[in-house]
Structure formats: C-alpha cells, structure tokens
Amino acid sequence: QTDAFTYDPGFTSTASCQSKLTYIDGDQGILLHRGYPIGELAEQSSFMEVAYLLLNGELPDADQLGTFDRTITRHTMVHEQLATFFRGFRRDAHPMAILCGVVGALSAFYHDSTDIHDPAQRVIASHRLIAKMPTIAAMAYKYSVGQPFLYPDNSLSYTGNFLRMTFGVPAEPYEVNPVIERAMDRIFILHADHEQNASTSTVRLAGSSGANPFACIAAGIACLWGPAHGGANEAALNMLREIGTPDRIPEYIARAKDKNDPFRLMGFGHRVYKNYDPRATVMQKTVREVFAELKVTDPLFDVALQLEEIALNDPYFVEKKLFPNVDFYSGVILSAIGFPTSMFTVLFALARTVGWVAQWNEMITDPDQKIGRPRQLYNGPTQRSYVPLTER
Numbered sequence: 001q002t003d004a005f006t007y008d009p010g011f012t013s014t015a016s017c018q019s020k021l022t023y024i025d026g027d028q029g030i031l032l033h034r035g036y037p038i039g040e041l042a043e044q045s046s047f048m049e050v051a052y053l054l055l056n057g058e059l060p061d062a063d064q065l066g067t068f069d070r071t072i073t074r075h076t077m078v079h080e081q082l083a084t085f086f087r088g089f090r091r092d093a094h095p096m097a098i099l100c101g102v103v104g105a106l107s108a109f110y111h112d113s114t115d116i117h118d119p120a121q122r123v124i125a126s127h128r129l130i131a132k133m134p135t136i137a138a139m140a141y142k143y144s145v146g147q148p149f150l151y152p153d154n155s156l157s158y159t160g161n162f163l164r165m166t167f168g169v170p171a172e173p174y175e176v177n178p179v180i181e182r183a184m185d186r187i188f189i190l191h192a193d194h195e196q197n198a199s200t201s202t203v204r205l206a207g208s209s210g211a212n213p214f215a216c217i218a219a220g221i222a223c224l225w226g227p228a229h230g231g232a233n234e235a236a237l238n239m240l241r242e243i244g245t246p247d248r249i250p251e252y253i254a255r256a257k258d259k260n261d262p263f264r265l266m267g268f269g270h271r272v273y274k275n276y277d278p279r280a281t282v283m284q285k286t287v288r289e290v291f292a293e294l295k296v297t298d299p300l301f302d303v304a305l306q307l308e309e310i311a312l313n314d315p316y317f318v319e320k321k322l323f324p325n326v327d328f329y330s331g332v333i334l335s336a337i338g339f340p341t342s343m344f345t346v347l348f349a350l351a352r353t354v355g356w357v358a359q360w361n362e363m364i365t366d367p368d369q370k371i372g373r374p375r376q377l378y379n380g381p382t383q384r385s386y387v388p389l390t391e392r
C-alpha cells in the first residue's frame with residue numbers, strides 16, 4: 001500500500017476531482033503514475049503494463065500481465081461494417097476527423113457494452129476501446145493514403161500490431177523493427193495519462209452525465225485535437241519546418257515574445273509544468289537513441305535542440321518559466337519513423353485512450369460522483385424588459 005500523499009497544492013477548494021491515478025508536481029517537474037516515476041516506467045515498463053497499472057492500481061505479475069495482454073488482444077478486430085463506415089469519408093479527411101467520427105460511432109456497433117451501471121459491460125467497453133484504438137488509427141492512416149486496411153495480427157505485441165497495420169501491405173511480409181517498436185511503446189507510455197488535462201476533464205465531464213464510454217472517449221478526442229493541447233505535436237513540427245534553419249530561430253523567438261503576435265512556440269510552455277516536462281526529457285533521449293540505431297539524421301532535430309538552448313537562456317522564457325513539453329520533440333521522431341504530421345495527434349489519442357479509460361472508470365465507480373456542473377462569473381447585462389421589434 002503506497003503512502004497517501006499529504007500535501008496542500010493550494011488549490012484543494014478549486015480541484016475538479018480527486019484521483020489516485022497520476023500525480024504532477026509542476027514546479028519540480030515530477031510525474032508519477034500510481035506512484036511510479038514516468039522516467040522509470042518509460043525505461044523499464046511496457047505500454048500494456050502501464051495500462052494495467054493505471055486501470056488496476058498495481059504493477060501486474062507475469063500471469064496478470066499475460067492474461068491482460070491476451071484479453072486486450074482478443075478485442076483488436078473491429079466490426080466488419082466499420083470498414084464501410086470509413087468509406088463514407090473523403091480521402092483527404094484529416095485522420096483526427098475520422099477518429100472523432102468512428103470512435104463516436106462505436107456505441108452503434110457494440111450495444112452490449114454501453115450500460116455504465118453493469119460492471120462487466122464497463123470492463124468490456126474499456127478493453128474494446130484500448131484494443132481497437134490502434135486498429136482504428138491504422139485504418140484512418142490507410143484510408144488517407146489509399147491503401148487497403150490490414151487485419152490485426154495478434155501474434156504481435158500491442159505496439160508491433162499497430163506498426164504492422166499502419167505500415168504493412170498485403171503484397172509483402174512486414175517485419176516489425178524492434179528499435180522502432182520499443183521507441184513507439186515508450187512514446188505511448190509518455191502519453192498515457194496526465195491528470196486532469198483538458199481532454200481528460202472532457203471525458204470525465206461527458207461521463208458524469210451517464211453518456212456511454214465510447215461517446216465520452218470521442219469527446220476527449222475532439223478536445224485533444226486543439227493545437228493548444230494534443231494538436232501541438234503536429235503544430236510543433238510544422239513550426240520547426242517553417243523555421244527551417246538555425247539562423248532563423250531569433251526571428252521566431254522574437255515573435256513568440258511579441259504580445260501583438262499570436263505566434264506561440266509550439267511544444268513550449270505548460271499550464272502545470274513550470275519546470276522541464278519530464279516526458280520531454282525521455283522524448284529527447286529517445287530521439288537520440290532511434291536516430292543512432294537507424295543511422296538517420298534530421299536537420300529539424302538540430303533546429304529543435306538549438307531553439308531549446310536559446311529559449312532556455314532567454315530572460316523572457318526564464319521569467320515565464322516556459323520549458324519544452326512532451327510535444328516539442330515527438331514530431332521529429334514520429335516523422336523519422338514514417339508518420340505524416342496529420343497522424344501525430346492520432347497517436348497521442350491512441351496512447352491517451354488508456355488514461356481516459358482509467359479516469360472514466362475511476363469517475364464512474366466513485367459512489368459520490370455527481371453530474372459535472374461548472375459555475376460561472378456572470379458579467380452580462382442586468383435584467384431588462386423586452387422591446388418589441390417595431391420600437392427598436
């Protein structure tokens with residue numbers, strides 16, 4: 001039994017909920033999942049093991065992990081008619097638009113796991129969401145590039161299965177590269193859960209009304225898409241491409257500091273972290289490892305490293321405590337692995353589905369849980385009488 005944290009974050013009165021899942025100390029740059037530091041989980045664990053930890057509260061033993069793995073694997077296929085659903089989208093639809101639509105439609109295909117009051121249905125829905133997200137994500141990519149969908153190959157790992165469904169083709173065998181598989185699995189761990197961020201709060205708020213879990217996760221996907229949130233990984237790489245070369249960095253640093261310029265350094269800053277995002281540390285290390293193993297280089301990585309160096313020594317960013325966040329380096333590595341920028345937030349959603357599902361379960365099983373109902377400070381007109389049109 002871990003020692004319960006006794007701390008006063010100074011916002012007890014305004015906290016949206018209590019949770020045992022994830023602890024963040026933004027000033028110290030600490031991120032714990034059920035008490036385990038993200039750095040240790042990223043280095044030593046697997047995404048499926050972290051999924052088990054978030055859902056069940058403890059690291060699994062070998063039997064428990066094996067059973068969990070097999071259970072998730074049994075749900076990797078999607079209803080065959082879902083493929084038809086995909087074909088209603090335009091080929092140039094953004095994969096996140098497809099993900100929003102398809103996940104929102106899942107409750108129309110899996111009626112037997114939408115009753116939130118039935119513990120067995122809650123478990124099946126949770127496993128279906130975690131298992132089918134890679135299949136749906138890969139289908140969204142395949143659809144966007146005009147290639148046929150690949151069925152899951154359940155002899156592969158969770159992450160290996162996803163890589164094959166994404167990059168494999170029926171015409172030839174696909175070998176999962178263990179270096180890329182490990183890097184992808186670590187990237188999924190880094191994105192698994194992050195306390196009450198905007199999309200997780202969206203999932204909880206939707207769930208508090210009694211909406212089915214598929215609809216709640218679809219709401220989270222929609223919120224994550226925003227460039228201030230999960231869309232930042234796509235925006236950060238687009239920003240690095242726009243900067244292009246190190247000599248243009250000062251121009252963009254100046255723009256980021258100009259209050260009249262809406263430009264923000266994408267992948268920088270965070271509502272909670274006022275220190276280095278511990279996930280960014282692991283992400284940068286993973287870029288170096290994958291690039292060394294695959295013997296690839298990318299001038300944008302050098303631009304990112306120099307941009308970080310300049311920003312971290314600029315008084316404006318130091319004073320505002322702006323550091324790289326999880327999204328700053330992720331695009332460089334995802335691009336090197338072969339994903340188009342349009343898939344970056346889809347990958348974030350795939351990984352965050354584990355956190356959303358764990359948070360939804362924690363909320364829905366809380367005996368004191370009530371429908372969420374944020375209040376407001378009203379600053380509109382005082383009461384007044386209606387004026388007929390003829391008198392206006």
Ligand code: SDX
Binds near residue numbers: 197198257265269320
């Ligand atoms: C994620 O919540 C989570 O946990 C999210 C996430 C998760 O795992 O779920 O961690 C994932 O969303 C990470 C963040 C990804 N977004 C980006 O990288 C987009 C670029 N970042 C900014 O848009 C911004 O930093 C936010 C949206 C992330 C946070 O914005 P806030 O809440 O306004 O940040 P702040 O209050 O700490 O800002 C302090 C000051 C402000 O200036 P002033 O009003 O005090 O004059 O710093 C400025 C901000 O305008 N600022 C930036 C900046 N981020 C904040 N200035 C330039 N570039 C930036 N990136």
